[in-house]
Amino acid sequence: MAFLEIDELTVRLPEGRAARPILDGVSLRVEQGESVGLVGESGSGKSVVCRSVLGLLPATARVSGAVRVAGRDVLKLNRGELRSLRAREVAMVFQDPRASVNPMRRVGDFLTEGMRAAGTAPAEAARRALELLAAVGIRDPEEAMRRYPHHFSGGMLQRVVIAAALAGEPSLLLADEPTTALDVTTQAEVIGILTRLRAERGTGMLFVTHDLELAAAVCDRVYVMYAGRIVETQTAEGLFAAPRHPYTAGLLACTPRLDPDAGPPKPIPGRPVSLAEAPSGCAFAARCAHVRAGCEVAAPALVRHGEAYSACFRADEGILA
Numbered sequence: 001m002a003f004l005e006i007d008e009l010t011v012r013l014p015e016g017r018a019a020r021p022i023l024d025g026v027s028l029r030v031e032q033g034e035s036v037g038l039v040g041e042s043g044s045g046k047s048v049v050c051r052s053v054l055g056l057l058p059a060t061a062r063v064s065g066a067v068r069v070a071g072r073d074v075l076k077l078n079r080g081e082l083r084s085l086r087a088r089e090v091a092m093v094f095q096d097p098r099a100s101v102n103p104m105r106r107v108g109d110f111l112t113e114g115m116r117a118a119g120t121a122p123a124e125a126a127r128r129a130l131e132l133l134a135a136v137g138i139r140d141p142e143e144a145m146r147r148y149p150h151h152f153s154g155g156m157l158q159r160v161v162i163a164a165a166l167a168g169e170p171s172l173l174l175a176d177e178p179t180t181a182l183d184v185t186t187q188a189e190v191i192g193i194l195t196r197l198r199a200e201r202g203t204g205m206l207f208v209t210h211d212l213e214l215a216a217a218v219c220d221r222v223y224v225m226y227a228g229r230i231v232e233t234q235t236a237e238g239l240f241a242a243p244r245h246p247y248t249a250g251l252l253a254c255t256p257r258l259d260p261d262a263g264p265p266k267p268i269p270g271r272p273v274s275l276a277e278a279p280s281g282c283a284f285a286a287r288c289a290h291v292r293a294g295c296e297v298a299a300p301a302l303v304r305h306g307e308a309y310s311a312c313f314r315a316d317e318g319i320l321a
Contacts, residue, residue, distance in 0.1 A: 009065035037215030040225035091165035108145030132163035155186030227283035234308035244310035
């Protein structure tokens with residue numbers, strides 16, 4: 001049994017707030033110790049998937065399906081059980097580290113408050129915080145404990161946030177675009193930290209990004225999302241070698257490359273589907289170069305094609321070769 005199992009998760013806003021679901025029948029798995037990518041443009045629903053694992057969906061949303069962590073359905077847990085889940089089993093690293101910390105509190109307080117709330121003695125919590133800061137590459141952990149968030153650069157503060165996420169020794173780490181606000185060099189350092197810590201601790205990771213190449217470098221398997229649905233999933237290697245959905249191929253084509261013979265990036269035409277729009281067929285049809293009669297009438301189901309799954313009527317026709 002996978003540590004994280006999301007089955008047919010559908011999230012709708014109250015009537016009149018959106019024309020289509022935020023998430024529409026999303027299913028995915030993360031095994032213990034596995035790194036799984038969740039890729040797609042902004043607004044595709046990636047962050048909502050992460051928040052569902054922590055039980056942070058809007059109170060007014062209509063939700064169906066299941067989100068199971070270690071066999072327990074998060075959607076059915078009470079407040080006390082959710083607090084325990086967030087403290088001990090699942091942790092999240094958000095995109096903007098400065099939005100994750102209280103600017104008025106020292107970093108040491110930020111790192112130890114969760115451990116102390118869980119019953120750890122103050123001295124032991126402080127010792128553990130120092131170990132975590134050292135593990136994520138903070139050179140002088142004791143001095144860092146006394147500093148405030150504004151004393152840190154974005155990259156250093158993201159390391160602090162990663163340390164805080166690991167404080168409860170979670171079995172699953174949700175990384176919601178943790179490197180987007182960082183420069184390329186710092187991005188590589190943070191990715192290296194996440195990869196190393198995951199390997200050392202056997203932590204599963206759901207890695208959210210809009211960058212397929214980054215997902216391929218970090219993840220074992222990748223799910224591709226568009227307009228609230230999973231449109232493709234396969235191994236990271238297979239995704240690059242033989243994408244099965246035109247949207248995946250489009251994401252790969254618009255990625256800049258350094259190869260001498262590589263042409264310029266080719267952007268995907270049009271724009272993503274907004275929540276105010278509810279296409280009757282495939283949500284990607286209006287932007288797809290391979291659209292045919294029928295694509296705009298019915299939405300394709302996610303179907304297996306060899307080792308991959310794709311929600312495209314033309315996945316077996318070799319149109320992306």
